[in-house]
Amino acid sequence: MSKKFSIAKSDEIYARAQKVVPAGSQTFSKGVTQFVEGVAPKYLHRGKGANVWDVDGNQFLDYVMACHPIILGYADDDVNRAVVEQLELGSTFSLMNELEVEVTEKIIETVPCAEAVRFGKNGADATSVGVRIARAVTGREHIAYCGYHGWHDWYIANTDLNSGVPEFNKQLAHSFNYNDLDSLESIFKAHPGEVAIVIMEPLTVLEPKDNFLAEVKKMAHHYGALLMFDEIITGFRFAIGGAQELTGVTPDLTSLAKAVSNGIPLSAICGKKDYLFALEQTFFSFTYGGDCIGLAAANACIPKIQREDVPGHLWKVGEKLKDGFNTLAEEIGVADFFQCVGYPCRTVITFDGQDRYNDLEMKSYIQQELLYDGILWAAYHALSWAHKDEDIERTLKAYERALTGFKKIVDKGLDLRSQIDGIPVRPVFRKVADFNSYTRKGKKV
Ligand SMILES: Cc1ncc(COP(=O)(O)O)c(C=O)c1O
Numbered sequence: 001m002s003k004k005f006s007i008a009k010s011d012e013i014y015a016r017a018q019k020v021v022p023a024g025s026q027t028f029s030k031g032v033t034q035f036v037e038g039v040a041p042k043y044l045h046r047g048k049g050a051n052v053w054d055v056d057g058n059q060f061l062d063y064v065m066a067c068h069p070i071i072l073g074y075a076d077d078d079v080n081r082a083v084v085e086q087l088e089l090g091s092t093f094s095l096m097n098e099l100e101v102e103v104t105e106k107i108i109e110t111v112p113c114a115e116a117v118r119f120g121k122n123g124a125d126a127t128s129v130g131v132r133i134a135r136a137v138t139g140r141e142h143i144a145y146c147g148y149h150g151w152h153d154w155y156i157a158n159t160d161l162n163s164g165v166p167e168f169n170k171q172l173a174h175s176f177n178y179n180d181l182d183s184l185e186s187i188f189k190a191h192p193g194e195v196a197i198v199i200m201e202p203l204t205v206l207e208p209k210d211n212f213l214a215e216v217k218k219m220a221h222h223y224g225a226l227l228m229f230d231e232i233i234t235g236f237r238f239a240i241g242g243a244q245e246l247t248g249v250t251p252d253l254t255s256l257a258k259a260v261s262n263g264i265p266l267s268a269i270c271g272k273k274d275y276l277f278a279l280e281q282t283f284f285s286f287t288y289g290g291d292c293i294g295l296a297a298a299n300a301c302i303p304k305i306q307r308e309d310v311p312g313h314l315w316k317v318g319e320k321l322k323d324g325f326n327t328l329a330e331e332i333g334v335a336d337f338f339q340c341v342g343y344p345c346r347t348v349i350t351f352d353g354q355d356r357y358n359d360l361e362m363k364s365y366i367q368q369e370l371l372y373d374g375i376l377w378a379a380y381h382a383l384s385w386a387h388k389d390e391d392i393e394r395t396l397k398a399y400e401r402a403l404t405g406f407k408k409i410v411d412k413g414l415d416l417r418s419q420i421d422g423i424p425v426r427p428v429f430r431k432v433a434d435f436n437s438y439t440r441k442g443k444k445v
Contacts, residue, residue: 003372004421009055010042029067029428034378036368038422041376047074049386052376061375061391065382068233068346071259071310072301073386079262082300083293092291099295106302107260107270111241113229113250114270118279119295121288123232124150126255126267127199129284133253133269134197134226136278142194143173144187147201149230149255179209184216188223199228202243202251205342213249226275228253232267236260236302237345239311262301266294310385311345317392318344318383324396325349332403334410337362348380361416362406364424369402 014032017024025031032042041054050073052062062074072079086099104117120126127149135141149155156162157169174191176183178200188195198220202213220227229251235242236259244250252275257267270276304310325340325347337357339350349366351359363379370377375398409416417424 005058005372006056007039007041007054007058013055014042027067029378033426034428036364036371036420036422036425039368039420040371040422049073049075050384050388050391059374060371061394063375063377063381063383063395065384066263067258068237068382069258069261069263070382071236071314071384072262072304073384074263076262076301076304076386078304079264079297079300082296083264086292086296089292091293092288096290097292097295099292099299100290103295103298103302106299107256107268110302110306111231111235111254111256111270112244113252113254113272115273116276117268117270118276118284119289120257120267120269120286121265121291121294122150123230123255123257123267124152124155126232126257126269127155127228127230128152129269129279130199130228130253130255130271131197132282132284133271133275133278134228136282137226137275138196138224140194140196140225141172142187142191142196144176144184144195144198144225145173145200146176146178146184146198147204147230149199149201178204178206179212181212181215181219184219188219188225193224195223195225197226197228197253199230201233202229202231202247202249203234203238203343205348208247213243213247217249217251226252228255228271230255232257233346236305237311237314238343240306259305260301261294261297264294264297265291266298305385308385313385314345314383316344317387317389318347318381320389320392321381321383321395322347324392325399328396328400328403332400332407334403334407337406337410338366338403345383346381351379356410357416358424360427361420361424364420364422365406365409365416366402367425368420368422369405370398373398373401 023031041056041058043055044052045055046053047062050061051059052074053059100119107117108114120129131143131154143154153165153169154173157165157173158175174187176187184198198216200216217227229244231242231254235256239245244254253269253271255267255269260266260268322340322344329335329338336354337352340347341350342348351362353359353362367377375395409419
């Protein structure tokens with residue numbers, strides 16, 4: 001049975017933040033706009049395995065998992081031990097540290113395209129330097145991109161949150177659509193001899209059609225551009241070697257972050273030696289580039305992902321969750337409204353209001369009902385090794401209750417907004433060609 005809970009301490013902290021923290025949160029998708037305000041907790045205090053506890057002491061089974069990096073579970077014992085041991089030795093030094101080479105060698109053993117590696121801290125460090133490498137190698141400036149790649153100027157230029165971004169970036173960065181080779185070719189044709197790189201998320205919820213990834217690679221090379229897979233979500237999750245291992249399409253460059261170090265900051269750019277060594281002619285250097293904490297975490301995390309076959313586990317529990325959700329939606333009679341889509345290791349719930357309901361209110365209602373059952377959720381399942389069969393079973397029970405509640409709203413003709421006990425989730429900032437937004441019946445979700 002669902003229960004309401006107190007978020008008094010969360011609210012107290014947020015009242016302080018509103019006065020001094022612009023936009024309220026350090027990470028857009030962790031802020032109050034993405035969770036039903038007035039119902040959801042705002043601040044988490046700790047996590048262990050697949051569970052988190054908020055500052056008011058409420059416990060939740062988490063499907064957000066800090067926006068994907070937590071692939072083993074929060075506070076994983078092996079990663080924590082490695083980090084603590086490294087802290088005792090020192091976190092960052094005046095000269096290089098052997099870990100830089102050790103983790104490089106592990107990534108080379110794991111990721112098909114990796115012949116050389118350099119490290120950053122945020123995913124955006126890796127995608128930015130990948131673009132710089134391609135520009136250095138080709139002597140060209142334009143970028144063709146598909147998916148989300150970070151906060152830097154060239155990406156944000158074409159979104160509606162681009163205040164402060166110099167206009168010229170818009171002229172250099174061009175988005176294309178997934179499974180739409182023509183949209184990519186039109187970029188090459190509009191900018192002959194000027195496109196340095198095709199950068200894309202290789203797999204999201206859409207399956208590549210007609211050999212799409214191999215065709216993109218062929219086209220990029222035909223027009224003299226490099227191909228970079230942004231595997232910041234897919235790396236170590238879809239397969240140990242990422243989407244490139246799963247699909248057999250090896251790009252020239254790859255960005256990695258998130259799962260590589262189970263939530264301790266680390267990112268990496270890797271790829272063909274000939275291209276990576278362009279970094280000897282350009283500047284990619286910062287104080288924390290060789291910081292040993294993220295490296296120690298990755299040094300423990302990568303072998304554990306291999307040892308435990310974590311991707312195999314994610315596919316197995318993910319399939320149970322996906323099939324279970326879709327069966328429930330059918331049985332309850334709401335399959336036209338909700339669907340669980342995507343690869344089992346990372347699925348997403350879609351919302352189709354059938355011209356009767358607002359998608360964000362649908363998402364808010366489900367989120368609220370899951371929260372009342374002790375589940376933290378933002379419409380996707382960032383599964384981890386710590387999500388076990390019993391967690392999936394508990395989640396399906398919570399989905400059953402939430403979907404049944406929604407069916408009652410439909411059957412009784414109730415106003416959906418009135419069933420939401422706080423402020424509904426607000427839109428994610430609009431990105432151009434956001435193929436993470438799954439389209440059903442021509443509607444963007
Ligand atoms: C595919 C992809 N690329 C790049 C990024 C940017 O990574 P970060 O937020 O660590 O800079 C993200 C972050 O969510 C991502 O999902």
